[in-house]
Amino acid sequence: MKHAPLVDQLIHAFTCLPGVGPRSAQRMAYSLLDRGREEGRRLGNALHAAMDGVQHCQRCRNYAEEELCPVCSDARRDSTLVCIVATPADVLAFEQSGEYRGQYFVLMGELSPLDGIGPRELGLDVLEQRLKQGEINELILATGTTVEGEATAHYVLDLAQEAGITVSRIAQGVPMGGDLEFVDGATLAQALRGRRPFES
Ligand SMILES: [Zn+2]
Secondary structure (H helix, E strand, C coil), rough: CCHHHHHHHHHHCCCCCCCCCHHHHHHHHHHHHHHHHHHHHHHHHHHHHHHCCCCCCCCCCCCCCCCCCCCCCCCCCCCCEEEEEECCHHHHHHHHHHHHHHEEEECCCCCCCHHHECCCCCCHHHHHHHHCCCCCCCEEEEEEEEHHHHHHHHHHHHHHHHHHCEEEEEECCCCCCHHHCCCHHHHHHHHHHCCCECCC
């Protein structure tokens, strides 16, 4: 049996999501068409609005609807202290810890040359410029403890040392290879307070 073209198109569209193969995509499409027309319309509208309205903050690269995200445009945040994280989920984890008053730089990934992710893809050329401009006094590295996270941390460390900027790294309580988004706020706050100087 062949699907109607619009059904086919919907199924195919779902397969762009991470971890969704043709079978799951088919289940999702049927479920919306059978019992979820209203939710389906809401999903469509939300997708449309987000794809058109969400950009990257010009300062920290996190998702934003304006030129600057809410953290970067908040004058009460300390803009001389910048925490380097891999994903927007990590920013959320820090914000929920309630402990951090600095700003962020969101790499949107970690160095992985085999996957074609180099310094430029992570905006590290932009970070380098910002470090050279002298507005940042301290960097806190909060990339993961995986091979990619370590490689990224050392790359940033080199940039910071060239610019003569203090670098520390969050430590205690963060599991090896763990994603920050799965670390509870209290643990993350502790890791932030216990950050140590990071040297090559
Ligand atoms: Zn920002």
